[in-house]
Amino acid sequence: MAAELTRPLAELRSGDAASYGGKSATLGELIAAEIPVPPGFAVSCEAFRLFVSEAGLGNVIAHAVGRASSGDVDAVNRASHSISEAMHSAAMPEEVREQICSHYAALGDDVPVAVRSSALGEDSQEATFAGQQETYLWIRGADHVCDAVRDCWVSLYSPPAIAYRARLGSSDEPAMGVTVQEMVDAEVSGVMFTCNPLSGDPSMVAVNASWGLGLAVVGGEVTPDDYLVSKVTRELVRENVSTKTVEYVPAEGGAVCVEVPEERRSVACLDAEALATLVEVGKRVERYFGSRQDIEWAIDRGGDLFVVQSRPVTGLAKPEKQAATSAMSLIMSTFGAEKKD
Amino acid sequence: MYPYYALFDEDRREADEKRFWFWNSMHFPVPMPAFDVQCIDSPYQAVGAWQNRVFAVPPAMGIDYRIINGYVYISGNPVTDPEKVAERVDFFQRRAGYYYENWPELYEKWKDKVRELIDEITNLRVPDLPEYEPDEVMHEAGRNTAFVDVLDAYQRCLRLGDLMWQRHFEFLLLGYGTYSTFSDHCKASLPDIPEQHIAQMVAGIDVLLFRPDAELRRLARRAIEDGVDGAFVEGRTPTEIDAELSQSDAGRAWLEDLEQTKDPWFNMATGDGLYHYYRSWLDDPSIPYASLIGHITALKAGQQIDRPTEEITAERDRLASEYRELLSEEAKPPFDELLALSRMVFPYVEEHKFFCDYWFLTRWWNKLREFGELLARNGFLEDSEDIFQLGRHEVMSAFDELVLCWATGGAPRGPSFWPPIVARRKELLAKLGDWSPPPAVGVAPEVVTDPMTIMLWGVTTHRVQEWARQQDPAATELVGAPASPGTVEGPARVIRKIDELADVREGEILVTGSTSPAWAPIFSKIKATVTDVGGVMSHAAIVCREYGMPAVVGTGRATSVIRTGQNIRVDGTAGTVSIVDGAG
Numbered sequence: 001m002a003a004e005l006t007r008p009l010a011e012l013r014s015g016d017a018a019s020y021g022g023k024s025a026t027l028g029e030l031i032a033a034e035i036p037v038p039p040g041f042a043v044s045c046e047a048f049r050l051f052v053s054e055a056g057l058g059n060v061i062a063h064a065v066g067r068a069s070s071g072d073v074d075a076v077n078r079a080s081h082s083i084s085e086a087m088h089s090a091a092m093p094e095e096v097r098e099q100i101c102s103h104y105a106a107l108g109d110d111v112p113v114a115v116r117s118s119a120l121g122e123d124s125q126e127a128t129f130a131g132q133q134e135t136y137l138w139i140r141g142a143d144h145v146c147d148a149v150r151d152c153w154v155s156l157y158s159p160p161a162i163a164y165r166a167r168l169g170s171s172d173e174p175a176m177g178v179t180v181q182e183m184v185d186a187e188v189s190g191v192m193f194t195c196n197p198l199s200g201d202p203s204m205v206a207v208n209a210s211w212g213l214g215l216a217v218v219g220g221e222v223t224p225d226d227y228l229v230s231k232v233t234r235e236l237v238r239e240n241v242s243t244k245t246v247e248y249v250p251a252e253g254g255a256v257c258v259e260v261p262e263e264r265r266s267v268a269c270l271d272a273e274a275l276a277t278l279v280e281v282g283k284r285v286e287r288y289f290g291s292r293q294d295i296e297w298a299i300d301r302g303g304d305l306f307v308v309q310s311r312p313v314t315g316l317a318k319p320e321k322q323a324a325t326s327a328m329s330l331i332m333s334t335f336g337a338e339k340k341d
Numbered sequence: 342m343y344p345y346y347a348l349f350d351e352d353r354r355e356a357d358e359k360r361f362w363f364w365n366s367m368h369f370p371v372p373m374p375a376f377d378v379q380c381i382d383s384p385y386q387a388v389g390a391w392q393n394r395v396f397a398v399p400p401a402m403g404i405d406y407r408i409i410n411g412y413v414y415i416s417g418n419p420v421t422d423p424e425k426v427a428e429r430v431d432f433f434q435r436r437a438g439y440y441y442e443n444w445p446e447l448y449e450k451w452k453d454k455v456r457e458l459i460d461e462i463t464n465l466r467v468p469d470l471p472e473y474e475p476d477e478v479m480h481e482a483g484r485n486t487a488f489v490d491v492l493d494a495y496q497r498c499l500r501l502g503d504l505m506w507q508r509h510f511e512f513l514l515l516g517y518g519t520y521s522t523f524s525d526h527c528k529a530s531l532p533d534i535p536e537q538h539i540a541q542m543v544a545g546i547d548v549l550l551f552r553p554d555a556e557l558r559r560l561a562r563r564a565i566e567d568g569v570d571g572a573f574v575e576g577r578t579p580t581e582i583d584a585e586l587s588q589s590d591a592g593r594a595w596l597e598d599l600e601q602t603k604d605p606w607f608n609m610a611t612g613d614g615l616y617h618y619y620r621s622w623l624d625d626p627s628i629p630y631a632s633l634i635g636h637i638t639a640l641k642a643g644q645q646i647d648r649p650t651e652e653i654t655a656e657r658d659r660l661a662s663e664y665r666e667l668l669s670e671e672a673k674p675p676f677d678e679l680l681a682l683s684r685m686v687f688p689y690v691e692e693h694k695f696f697c698d699y700w701f702l703t704r705w706w707n708k709l710r711e712f713g714e715l716l717a718r719n720g721f722l723e724d725s726e727d728i729f730q731l732g733r734h735e736v737m738s739a740f741d742e743l744v745l746c747w748a749t750g751g752a753p754r755g756p757s758f759w760p761p762i763v764a765r766r767k768e769l770l771a772k773l774g775d776w777s778p779p780p781a782v783g784v785a786p787e788v789v790t791d792p793m794t795i796m797l798w799g800v801t802t803h804r805v806q807e808w809a810r811q812q813d814p815a816a817t818e819l820v821g822a823p824a825s826p827g828t829v830e831g832p833a834r835v836i837r838k839i840d841e842l843a844d845v846r847e848g849e850i851l852v853t854g855s856t857s858p859a860w861a862p863i864f865s866k867i868k869a870t871v872t873d874v875g876g877v878m879s880h881a882a883i884v885c886r887e888y889g890m891p892a893v894v895g896t897g898r899a900t901s902v903i904r905t906g907q908n909i910r911v912d913g914t915a916g917t918v919s920i921v922d923g924a925g
Contacts, residue, residue, distance in 0.1 A: 199532040327678030334522040336400035337433040
C-alpha cells in the first residue's frame, strides 16, 4: 500500500488536495491551465504521517496536546515547544528524504527554492488562523530543503495552531502537505484580487505591489503600491504609489529584509505594461477556476511574471443585491415616479 | 438692468433664505448682459412647463433663479405633499410612456419643427421705417404700415426664441433620465466602473455634432490633394488665406467646396450659445480655420486625423458585451433594455445642441443685431451690438417710441436716454466680471433629491458637501468628478469669457466654467480640462475622452481659485486638481 510521498507539481490536480493540500493542488491546476508557475514538487500529507509514525512521535504529540487547553497560553506554549523539540530531533524518513533530494536535484544545481506549507482543506482563512502558512524563501541545498520541509511540519503544532484546533474541539490527527518551488528572483512582487475586494466590483483587478520578494506585502511590512485596473479596458482606474521603505532580498540561508534605497522608495513599481500582463493572467486564472481569485505573484529581474499561489476570494463585499426589475420601472424610480402600494 | 423678479428682495426674503441656491456656472459663467436674461427666462419657462406641467415629474416642479451681482443662482422647487406626488405619478407614467413608445417618430417630427423655426428666424425680415409708405398699403388688403411690421417682427423674433426653447426641452428630461438610469444600473453591480465607459457604451458613432469637425478634416485632406495647402499658414487670418486661395483655379474650387459645406456645418457656435457673445463659425471663421491649419499640419506630418469610427464602434460593442457578462442574471435584462433605450435617446441628447443652441441661437442673436442696427440707425444706440445691454422689454419700449416718433415726426427722447444707460451697464459688467461668485448660497441640503439638479448640473449630495469643505480659502486641492482619465501637470489658462479662448497656448490646461463641444478645435492644443460645473455625460466630456485628455468637471470653483499661469496638476482618474505652485 506504499502511499505516495512526493510528486512533481505539474502532475497534481484539484482532486489531489486531500493528499497534498490545497496550495500544491492549485499550483498543479495552474500549470495545467498554462499559467506561468515556477516548477517544483509537492510533499504529501502521507510523508508527514510517515515521519510522525517512524519517529514514534504520536505519543509525545498526544500527551502534549492533551494537556493544553485553548485558553491556557502557557500550557499551549509548553506543548508546542516540546513537540517542536521532539520533531527537530527526529530523523526524516529515508524514503521521504531520498525523494525530496531527487526532485530537488531535478530542478537544477543547488537551485534556490521556496518551501511553503500546503494546508489541508482549502479554507485559507482557517489555515492562516491556524498558523499553517509557513513560508521559507531562498532555500538552497538538499539538506536545507529537507530542514525547511520539517520546519513546515513543525508549524502544524505552533502555539496558535494548537490553540485553534483546541478551540474547534477537533480530535482529528492534523496533517499537511508541503510545496517546494523554484524561487523567483523577484524584482517586484505582490498580490492581486480579480475583483475590487472593497466594493465587490467584478470588473476590476486590484493589485498590491512592492519591491523585492513577496514577504513584505503578504506580511504587511510595507504599505504597497495600490492599483485598480479595469478588466474590460485594462485602464488604470486608481493608483496610489506609496513610500516603500523595506524589501526582502535573497541572502545566504534565506531572504533578508533591507531598506529600499531612497531613490526607489516612491517610484511606482509597476508600469502600464506590467499591469496589463497581470490583469491578463488574473483573468485567465479566474476563468479557469470559475471564481474570483486572490493571487500571489512575482516578476523576476528579466520581467517575467509568475504566479506562486492562487485561492478563491472569500468574504467579498457584495454589491447591493438587485431585485429582478424592468428597465421602465428603474427609469420611473429615477424620476421618483414609482407606484406606491 | 435685470427684471424685478430676478433679484433677491425683502418680500421673499424669509422663504429664499431657507433655500439652497447654487451658481449655474455651467450655463452662465459670466455676468448676464441685460438682454441675455431672455436665455434664462425662456429656457426656465420651457423646462418648467415640460417638467412640471406636462410630464409632472412627481418630486420636482421647475427651477427658480435669482441674479446676484450679475451671476445666476438656481434652486429647484420640490413637490413635498405625498398626495400631490402620488397624483403626479399617474401623469408622469402615462406621458413618459407615450414618449418612449413613439420616440423615433416623435424625434423625426421634432427635427422638422426645429428646422422650421430655424428657417423662420433666418428669413425673418427686419423692416425699415420708410420716409413714405409705398402704394401697396392702399392696394393690398390687410397690408400693414411699417410701425406695425416693426413691432410684429421684434415680437415674433422674441416669440421664435420661446418656441425654440420649448422644443429644446421637450425630450431633454427623458433623454437625460434614461441615460442616468442606465448609469445607475451599471454602478449598482459595478461600483467602480468609470463613467466614461458607461458613456462609451451609449454614445453615438455617427453623431451630427462630429460632422463639422469631420468636414474640416475632409477639407484639409482636399487642400493637400489639390495642392492648395500652402495657403494655410499659421498666423494668417481667414481673409488672407481666402485671398491666396482665390488666386488659382484649384483654390477657387476648394473655396466653392467650403461654401457648400458651410450650410449647415458651420452653424457651430463658439460656445454653448446662451450668451450673445457666442458667434457661429459663419460669423467668426477663425476657429474652423485654425482647425484646418492644425489638420493640414498633422496630415503632412503623416498623422492619422480621422476618427477611427470602426474601431470606436467595435470598442463600444466590446465594452457593452464584456460588462454585461460580469452582471448577475437578474441584472442582465434591464441592462439590455436600458442600453437600447439610452442609445435610442442619445442622438437627441447630443443633437439638440446643434439644432437649438448653436444653429438656431447664433441666428437668433444675429437677427437681434439687425434690430440693434435699426435702433442704431435712428440714433437710439451707438452701435447695433449695444442692443444686448438693454432688457428685452426695454428694447420693446425703445421700439414703441421709435415707431411713435417715426409716425408723428416728433423728436424722440431715446437717442439721449438709452446710450448713457448702455455705457453704464458695460462698465458695470466689466466690474462684475472680476467678482468671484461662491458656488452656492443659502442652506445646503443634507441630501440632493431633485433629479434634474443631479442629472443636468451634476449637483449631487457628495458635490454639495465637497463645496462646503472647499470654503477654506487656503485650499490648494479641488475635488470634482473624474470625467476623463490620466494625470498631467502644466500651466493653467483660466477662461471665463469666450473671447479669451484665443489666448489659449499650446500645452496649457484649460480651466473654465464649463466646456462646450464647439471648443473642440482648441482641444488639440491643451493638455487637460478643468471645469466648475458639469456632468460626465456631457458631450464636452465625451470629446475630452476622445482626445484622450484628462478632465475633471464640477469642481465648484476652479475658475475662482486658480489663476492663469499657475502650475496645476490634474488627475482625471481621481477627479482632483492641485495647485502645484503659486507663481506664474
